[in-house]
Amino acid sequence: MKRLKRTVRGTALPLLMLCLILLGAGCSKKQYTLTIAVEGEGTTLPKPGQHNYEQDTFVQLQTISDKYSVFDHWAGRDADSVTTDNKIFMHSDKSITAVFTTLNHPLNININPVMSGHVQIDxxxxxxxxxxxxxxxxxxxxxxxxxxxxxxxWSGDLSGPDNPVELLITSDKNITAHFAKAALEVTAGPGVIRAGQAFNVTMTVKAGERPIPNIIINLTENKSQPFQGTKTAQTDANGVAVFENLMFYEGNYNLTFSSTNLTSIKKGFTVDVAGAGAPTDPYLIHNLYGLEFIGEHLDACFRIAKDIDASATA
Known part of the structure; x- marks a missing residue:
């Protein structure tokens, strides 16, 4: 009998320890996994990846945006479990995604003059x-x-005449596109001209400060008086067109320079009688204007240089 009691007493302590271990194991909380992913430029705390938490734990979430992005929303299977103050309750495995969007910059386009043009953006x-x-x-x-x-x-946050042009959007942009009506201008000639003397007239076509190439300019004389030389010219890359080897006889002339869709301009000038009126260098008479000139200079020497049709004066 004593031996039996000793045996029971000797095995009681190990059994008690085993019960305590089993009881402790039954009291420990279950672990759940929180999986965090990121879409866009940004990160989170806890960091993206997998994290284990005890059952019934509230995990505080924090989103950290990149310099040029902003946190937009939570997505993923358990996005609805995230509270308005960015906490998630771990009563099961959770999977969420922090979605960041890139900052948008306004691109403001102004037109000068208003309604003169528009800008296409691709x-x-x-x-x-x-x-x-x-x-x-x-x-x-x-x-x-x-x-x-x-x-x-362009002016503002973009400069220069290039068109089209590519613009890298790295901040808010304010840009003005400048337009202008092209205009014809006589920039050289004629000066003092004598009958039968060839000369050039130089034209430029510009829209504001920009030279316009490939503009065809036509030259006519308002009274349809005959003349020799270039009657049509085209502007080069610098917006310059040259009417070469123009030649008129004595008289008053009014030239018109015209081009499609542009405002015509007129240039008046006088061609003097050729010669000096001396016996060895007489005035050369080619037309009715020259005949009238004779009447005004009766003491000079003259020579009729070509046939003259005076029927219009009869």
Missing amino acids: LVTDAGKIGFPHGQTARLTAIPNQAGTYFVK
Whole structure:
């Protein structure tokens, strides 16, 4: 009998310890996994990845945006479990995604003069997105609204005459597209001209400060008086056109320079009688104007240089 009691007493302590171990194991809380992913430019705390938490734990979430992005919303299977103060309750495995969007920059386009043209904007990168996210490239094309009006230059956050031009969107942009009506201008000749003397007339075509190439200019004399030389010229890359080897006989002339969609300009000038009126260098008479000149200079010497039709004076 004593031996039996000793045996029971000797095994009681190990059994008690085993019960305590089993009881403790039954009291420990279950672990659940929180999986965090990121979409866009940004990160989170806890960091993206997998984290284990005891059952019934509230996990505080924090989103950290990149310099040119902003946190937008939570997505994923358990996005609805995230509270308004960015906490999630771990009563099961959770999977969430922090979604960041790129900051949009406004691109303000002004037209000068108003209604003179417009700017077409094409997105070179991420063309499917709406707006102008940071780092996107936009291609700007300035288009005149009227014939004879031309794009001149950009100003503001973009400069120069290039058109079209690509613009990297890295901040808010304010840009003005300048347009101007092209204009003809006589920049050289004629000076003092004598009958039968060849001379050149140089024209330029500019829209504001920008030379306009490939403009065809026509030259006519208002009274349809005959003359020799170039009657049509085209501007070069510098907006310059030259009417070469023009030659008129004595008289008063009024030339008109015209081009499609541009305002014509007139240039009046007088061609003096050729010669000096001396016996060895007489005045040369070619037309009715020359005949009238004789009557005003009866003491000079003259020579009729060509047949003259005076029927209009009869």
